Amino acid sequence: MGTGSVLPGNPVSNDELVARGIETSDSWIIERTGIRFRHIAESGLTSSMLGAEAARRALDAAGLAASDVDLIIVATSTPDKVFPSTACLVQAALGVSGFPAFDVQAVCSGFVYALTIADKFIRSGSHRRALVIGAEVFSRIIDWEDRRTCVLFGDGAGAVVLEASEQPGILATALRADGSQHEILEVPGNIRNGHVEGSPFVHMDGAAVFKLAVRVLGDVAQEVLDQAGLTTEQLDWLIPHQANIRILQATAKRLQLPTEKVVVTVDRHGNTSAASVPLALDTAVRDGRVKAGQNVMLQGVGGGFTWGAALLRM
Incomplete structure (x- = not known):
């Protein structure tokens, strides 16, 4: 029914990272990643704050109020607190209460996981309207002396509003995971007795992630196309993580x-x-590329190892 997104502060260029003392270059980053800018949340700006703002923009686009919603699911790997959930904090920020609000932790696949869960709630008949949000402040779990990871990540949030309808907008979904691959992308630290035990930063085997991601994204894309009885030629847009x-x-x-x-x-x-898929979706909706009636595939892949896809008819 509506999409929304938000990026904090001003864009930080590759050259600005170099100026901060990171041993890399603009050309090196662009060639290997395609990244030119990222946004970094200022101190005090949290995932729930970004998520709430993205939600407001999605609600505005849908012509709805927060009180019209009866479910909030937030996908995040960078919650404000150990608990309560980021979703409960978003609910409070929107000034509503009384209905379920919870987080989903599937890292970069989180939004597709959350969207799929919301779809099941609505199809069951128990809920009518859902806010599905991906919100992250990933800059706070990055080792800024590790050029292999620090140039890759940024902060932001995206949201969508789903509503029950006799004409399905979500045609097919598929979620997958392989926990045996957890070590190729993880933050291995944890809090114990008031102290961080292990590393609190992202650790990634880039080559292993690339190889696995390309394989599973191709497989899950075909899976949801087969479920919906569509071919690749009938796909108007692919919006991957x-x-x-x-x-x-x-x-x-x-x-x-x-x-x-x-x-x-x-x-x-x-x-x-988890914010990247709804950010990209909102961008393409607002610039007019994604139009009503088109077939759009969303894909996520990330630490866990998790992956998934959702095929939509806009």
């Missing part, structure tokens, strides 16, 4: 999908984890 331009290009090639049908925003905001 905005992690790395090379992964996006390789996935499109595997699907034999023209690159002109892939929505790419990674150059503007880097990898925003």
Whole structure:
């Protein structure tokens, strides 16, 4: 019914990272990732604050008030607190209460996981309208001395409003995970007795992530197309997790999908984890590329290892 997104502060360019003392270059980052800018939340700005603002914009686009919603699901790996959930904090910020609000932790696949869960709630008949949000302040779990990871990530939030309808807008979904691959992308630290035990920063085996991501994204895309009885040729837009331009290009090639049908925003905001898919969706809706009646596939892949896809008819 509506989409919304928000990016905090001003864009930070690759050259600005170099000026801060990170041993890299603009050309190196662009060539390997396609990223030109990222946004970094100022101190005190949290995932729930970003999520609430994205939600307000999605509600405005839908012509609805927060009181019209009866479910909030937030996908995040960077919650404000250990508890309560970020979703409960978003609910409070929107000035509503009395209905379920909870978080989903599937890292960069989080939004697709959350969207799929909301779809099941609505299809069951128990709920009519849902806010589904992806919100992250990933800059706070990045080691800014590790150029392999610090150039990749940024902060932001995106949201959509779903509403029950006799004409399904979500045609097919599929969620997958392989916990045996958790070590290729993880934050291995935890809080114990008031102290951080282990590393509190993102650790990633880039080559392993690339190889696995391209394979599983291709497989899950075909899975949801088969569920819906559609072919790749009938797909108007692919909106994948905005992690790395090379992964996006390789996935499109595997699907034999023209690159002109892939929505790419990674150059503007880097990898925003669970926020990246709704950010890209909102961008494409608002600039007029994504139109009513079109078939759009959303994809996520991330730490866990998790992945999934949702096929929509807008």
